Amino acid sequence: MNKLSSIYTEKNNCQDCYKCVKNCPVKAIKLEDNSASVIPELCIYCGKCTQVCPANAKKVRDDLPVVRQALKKEKIIVSLAPSYISEYENIETNKIIAAFKEAGFYGVSETALGAEKVALETKNWIDRQENGVYISSCCPSAVLLINKYYPEHSSAVAPILSPMVAHAKFLKKIYPEAKVLFVGPCIAKKEEVNQFGEYIDYVLSFKDIKALFEDIGIFFEFMKPAEEDVFIPIRANKGNLYPIDGGMLTCMIDSINSDIDRINHNSNKKESIRYMTFSGVKNLKEIMRDFDSMKNSGKTFIEVMTCDGGCIKGPLAISNKSSASKRLNVLDKVSVEPRNEEMLSKLNELNISTKYDFIKKIEKEEYTLNQIYEALKMVNKKSEADELNCGGCGYDNCREFAKALIAGKAENDMCISYMRKIAQDKTNILLKKMPSGIVIVNDKLKVVDANKNFADILGDEVKMIFEANPGLYGADVTKLIPYHNLFSQVLETGVDIIEQDIRDGEHYFTLSVFSVQNHNLVCGIIKNLHAPEVRKDLVLNRTKEVIMENMKVVQQIAFLLGENASYTESMLNSILESHSNDKDELTNTK
Ligand code: SF4
Ligand code: SF4
Incomplete structure (x- = not known):
């Protein structure tokens, strides 16, 4: 008979959802290389993991x-x-x-x-x-x-x-x-x-x-x-x-x-x-x-x-x-x-007496409080208040998860609050560094997040609100911008709007709105067309467009124009290069 373990993980199917960890009564599952595998020495073969896995990744040996x-x-x-x-x-x-x-x-x-x-x-x-x-x-x-x-x-x-x-x-x-x-x-x-x-x-x-x-x-x-x-x-x-x-x-x-x-x-x-x-x-x-x-x-x-x-x-x-x-x-x-x-x-x-002493007992690992605190710090939990005990990692509480981390059965990224914090930090940095105005809006047309450039583009009043409420969380988009209907449109249809020119009084913008979560969350990127870096970008893009268009014509009539065709092409390329140099200078002087 096959001596391989009766339960194994089909690694490609595993979606890293930790449902098996959560349901395993003895936590006999190890997270490694983005898949959850059964540890035979710890397993009691109750089969729970095979029943709950939504991705059908826990398999029973086929005999x-x-x-x-x-x-x-x-x-x-x-x-x-x-x-x-x-x-x-x-x-x-x-x-x-x-x-x-x-x-x-x-x-x-x-x-x-x-x-x-x-x-x-x-x-x-x-x-x-x-x-x-x-x-x-x-x-x-x-x-x-x-x-x-x-x-x-x-x-x-x-x-x-x-x-x-x-x-x-x-x-x-x-x-x-x-x-x-x-x-x-x-x-x-x-x-x-x-x-x-x-x-x-x-x-x-x-x-x-x-x-x-x-x-x-x-x-x-x-x-x-x-x-x-x-x-x-x-x-x-x-x-x-x-x-x-x-x-x-x-x-x-x-x-x-x-x-x-x-x-x-x-x-x-x-x-x-x-x-x-x-x-x-x-x-x-x-x-x-x-x-x-x-x-x-x-x-x-x-x-x-x-x-x-x-x-x-x-x-x-x-x-x-x-x-x-x-x-x-x-x-x-x-x-x-x-x-x-x-x-x-x-x-x-029939004599049916037996001994079960062949079953190897599990040595219980004892960890000091210090070891547990150190492990908790690895997932950014520095005080008791940080221990949410949400169970998202599959373990009953943060300390059990910390023990699994020490035992090498778990990985940092199983902690949802830790991962959320990392994602949030990354998003904040990205939002901050983006030269354009960014706003994320929910299906109630309320702001979920926005960067400072967004507030700057919209003028002094919004800038003041931003100072009091960084990120403009909860602000009503219909009161912030007159072209909010474009946000409603994307929320409703799910069809993205790319670089639409907008005029607001004296100001000209391009606005792109795209779905982050279909019908739930959209992101708007707004560029002030008067901003120097945007103007340079525009000239560059438009020049590129002209070159591409021109190239088609050039190829078609090259045999008629001969030298003149390459002359036209190199002229346009030189415009492009000179603007690129300007852009580099602009970037270098920042
Ligand atoms: S069979 Fe039971 S004990 Fe073994 S890994 Fe699955 S849930 Fe855990
Ligand atoms: S209850 Fe019956 S089916 Fe379930 S593990 Fe025990 S012997 Fe097997």
Whole structure:
């Protein structure tokens, strides 16, 4: 199986919007060379980034080509995740099985069989534990989160294989020559293959299977299932509840028949156990935060899944129905029919205990306040008041961003307020240095910004206003200039006006108005035609125009004029040069 990371970034697609950083619950994303890449050592493969990226830049490793090749030479059994019930809603089970077999798979088995065994083993393990808080090991993403980020509580995780791996181990016991392919909605399970490759060979998503079936031309509705198109080696029953919140607990708790048991949700054993279920990384992180304070309250078992609502809402699910609707589907379809006892005892004999000590814990970096202040200074935050905590960079607050800067995971230009300040400073300098009058006007015809030359061109009254309100922010353009209709026109039509001659009393101007944001913001550049540098420019431009026009004629009648043509051209060029020299002098004497 492919050992590359299960999630990667398509660098060309990344638009640097930081949405993945914002949504990553463990900030396992590094900004580098204008793209946001996943740091595998920090990632818990929850898949959030793949779901939120608006540019489709976060990709899940495509394992379908490997499985296609394997199908040609290997006997592959599908371990079908119980969330198939909500994915293949209204499709008869035997048609689903027939479709997989038509695609070349040897048979289909329910991962829920492994889930039932996991429930039993977890229950037995809990019963043997002292009072304390214990956590399920069914969700590989949750197991990664606890072992990487809360290693001090890793012993609370049940040392038991996940349902997928337990099921694969069972299938290998029954069909030793077969390979096992898991099909489900989960990215984290792709990572499990690296560690438990002895049992599980391939992991594909429901999306992959859809693509495979469509490619081969397999459609459930056209399948004609045979009698033998049933789950092998036996059907699962309550294990099919696993993909919903509380599903595992339902498998673990046999009966609740006294009031005190109801309060404690126990299973009528001597020792009371409180059973709880939570999904979503946020909940899980909160549990970890409060873990120590819960330890002294008897014995508690918590079923956790990182996907909100459970695996039915896994990142690679196809159906986007609500958790409630999917949940009902699962509840409606769980079967509790009697099963082959011999096969059940083989499942029960299976040893599914394991250790998760192969997961490398993340060393928490501690930074001094000084280091954090220094990092904040890099983005122009010199006091607490500068820390806006706007979250635009994707981090919860400025200090978390500063830590990411120190760790080399973030870049200065992720800070929006810092970048805005730089842009503003640059604009101010540009506006100041421009020899023409510049004014930026919004759709309400109010000034957003203007330079001093603009005020100077408009005369003493506007100059005074500018002194009191530099930039003329908020001033009404209709009261400042009589030709404001040109601004309204560009705002309305979006068509730019280039160098229109304007007369205002004794004064002559050229005015260009162009859109900065279509129908929202326009910029006006106004030149006083009496200004010496403008006059020079005008002469130069007009001379250039004459030369260009003349050149066309010269070329056409060159053979008639001979020497005279080049004489005319060099005459005009000399005018141009003399004015250029004047302009240079003018610039040099400034
Ligand atoms: S998969 Fe989850 S943990 Fe990994 S980078 Fe994406 S959002 Fe972060
Ligand atoms: S909740 Fe289910 S689908 Fe989501 S990461 Fe965990 S195991 Fe995978």
